[in-house]
Amino acid sequence: MKGFRQARWEEPLIYEVSPDTKEGTLIDYEEFEDYAKRLLLKLPDNVRRRSLDIPSLSEVEVVRHYTKLSQMSYGVDLGPVPLGSCTMKYNPKICEELASDRRIAEAHPYLDEDDVQGLLEIIYTLQKWLSEIVGMDACSIQTPAGAAGEFAGALMIKKFHADSGEGYRDEMIIPDSAHGSNPASAAMAGFKVVKVPADPRGNTDLEALRAALGRRTAGIMLTNPNTLGLFEEQILDIAKEVRGVGGLLYYDGANLNGIIGYVRPGDMGFDVAHLNLHKTFTAPHGGGGPGAGAICAKGALVDYMPIPIVDYDGRKYYLKYDVPKSIGRISWFYGNVVPAVKSFLYIAALGSSIKEVAEVAVLNTNYVLKKVSPLPGVDLVYGHGRWRKHEFVVSFEKLYKETGIGAEDVAKALLDRGIHAPTILFPLIVPEAHMVEVTETESKENLDRLVDAYREIVNLAYANPEEVKKSPRNTSVGRLDTVYGNLPKNVAPAYRFLKEKRTGA
Numbered sequence: 001m002k003g004f005r006q007a008r009w010e011e012p013l014i015y016e017v018s019p020d021t022k023e024g025t026l027i028d029y030e031e032f033e034d035y036a037k038r039l040l041l042k043l044p045d046n047v048r049r050r051s052l053d054i055p056s057l058s059e060v061e062v063v064r065h066y067t068k069l070s071q072m073s074y075g076v077d078l079g080p081v082p083l084g085s086c087t088m089k090y091n092p093k094i095c096e097e098l099a100s101d102r103r104i105a106e107a108h109p110y111l112d113e114d115d116v117q118g119l120l121e122i123i124y125t126l127q128k129w130l131s132e133i134v135g136m137d138a139c140s141i142q143t144p145a146g147a148a149g150e151f152a153g154a155l156m157i158k159k160f161h162a163d164s165g166e167g168y169r170d171e172m173i174i175p176d177s178a179h180g181s182n183p184a185s186a187a188m189a190g191f192k193v194v195k196v197p198a199d200p201r202g203n204t205d206l207e208a209l210r211a212a213l214g215r216r217t218a219g220i221m222l223t224n225p226n227t228l229g230l231f232e233e234q235i236l237d238i239a240k241e242v243r244g245v246g247g248l249l250y251y252d253g254a255n256l257n258g259i260i261g262y263v264r265p266g267d268m269g270f271d272v273a274h275l276n277l278h279k280t281f282t283a284p285h286g287g288g289g290p291g292a293g294a295i296c297a298k299g300a301l302v303d304y305m306p307i308p309i310v311d312y313d314g315r316k317y318y319l320k321y322d323v324p325k326s327i328g329r330i331s332w333f334y335g336n337v338v339p340a341v342k343s344f345l346y347i348a349a350l351g352s353s354i355k356e357v358a359e360v361a362v363l364n365t366n367y368v369l370k371k372v373s374p375l376p377g378v379d380l381v382y383g384h385g386r387w388r389k390h391e392f393v394v395s396f397e398k399l400y401k402e403t404g405i406g407a408e409d410v411a412k413a414l415l416d417r418g419i420h421a422p423t424i425l426f427p428l429i430v431p432e433a434h435m436v437e438v439t440e441t442e443s444k445e446n447l448d449r450l451v452d453a454y455r456e457i458v459n460l461a462y463a464n465p466e467e468v469k470k471s472p473r474n475t476s477v478g479r480l481d482t483v484y485g486n487l488p489k490n491v492a493p494a495y496r497f498l499k500e501k502r503t504g505a
């Protein structure tokens with residue numbers, strides 16, 4: 001970005017800002033003491049504080065401290081965040097404002113159902129809308145994030161098989177391009193993870209899938225469009241094959257943004273799905289969280305959903321706990337309600353035009369891909385000639401071999417140009433990867449800025465790689481130690497793996 005320079009504060013901790021002789025509060029202590037005495041009279045002496053170690057700053061110092069901290073940070077309110085897989089779209093302020101209504105934001109989870117009928121109606125309606133969007137019978141917001149949905153889904157699949165007398169099904173099939181949370185969730189639920197590779201078009205390799213399927217198959221966890229941004233062209237065949245051996249299909253909904261309103265996981269043959277409300281449905285995430293998930297199910301799997309589910313008996317909304325086959329609770333109370341309300345408002349605002357989200361996200365993605373993929377040093381590893389959905393993955397391996405500038409250096413150089421780095425070095429099947437997701441909320445001007453930044457950086461890499469290596473210089477913190485160094489054995493196998501992959505060691 002022209003003229004981008006982040007404020008270069010090295011703001012200390014608030015305790016370090018504070019010289020302890022100062023007092024910033026305007027409290028009249030005698031009066032306060034009197035007041036406190038009246039209020040705390042009944043508190044036994046041994047539980048009363050004698051002192052409180054809080055920083056003693058004046059109001060203006062507090063304001064400056066937090067303003068400086070906010071300037072050391074970068075978020076979607078400051079510029080594009082093309083973080084692939086994360087769908088970092090703009091969070092409309094109207095949703096923020098309405099959801100911060102005290103009756104929502106401060107509602108205590110132990111309030112009587114009768115006193116939160118409005119809020120329960122919002123959740124109930126959201127469950128219905130989400131069910132319609134994914135083409136399933138029921139959804140619940142019990143799960144506080146996507147990964148929690150995966151874990152819940154894996155447990156549901158496990159319990160379903162156990163109840164059907166097929167508890168021996170202990171293998172979960174997962175593509176090698178999958179988000180790390182998929183195998184982690186499956187393993188946590190007690191499954192053995194069986195990997196299947198992608199074919200050159202970027203689809204799940206059908207032959208490899210057939211070979212992996214068997215009597216012990218519990219199911220498959222898939223995201224579609226997949227992490228390469230490519231729609232699984234043979235999804236119906238995949239569903240048929242998996243079902244053929246008695247397995248179930250889990251849908252990782254993190255990438256729904258590219259198809260929302262057009263295709264429904266339920267119609268593709270999936271039995272269980274999670275949605276990331278903080279991705280597709282604009283609840284903030286990252287530093288702006290907390291996020292929220294939803295878990296949805298179809299047919300017999302509905303009985304296994306986590307409790308409580310918000311239900312309606314024709315007269316009143318209530319929390320349904322009486323679900324005998326349920327896997328039980330996944331989180332406290334009924335999930336992260338405030339972000340769910342934001343998603344409710346987002347869907348309410350868009351209505352059936354929600355499909356335009358997918359249209360513009362796909363258009364934006366392919367626009368940037370068309371301009372970035374021909375740049376020198378840039379390669380596509382999978383899916384040549386195919387349209388992407390919500391995101392694309394490019395490889396800087398060629399650039400790295402020719403100039404010594406790899407994916408990480410390019411990402412750091414983007415920071416200097418006022419753009420948040422995309423997801424890098426993921427998926428693991430693409431060397432020196434950048435996974436770019438621009439979402440539908442960036443204008444053409446912003447997309448062009450991203451393209452220009454990429455062009456400038458790769459050209460600079462060929463002309464003067466040392467210069468690229470100096471980035472980032474315009475951020476408050478410069479080039480951090482990237483932990484590639486002298487790691488003790490077993491401490492960080494992931495970093496070791498990446499390093500070895502990169503150097504070919």
Ligand SMILES: *Cc1c(COP(=O)(O)O)cnc(C)c1O
Nearest residue numbers: 085145146147179181252254276
């Ligand atoms: C983000 C993501 C997840 C995990 O979701 P969380 O809400 O972060 O727990 C799973 N799969 C994919 C493809 C993702 O992008």
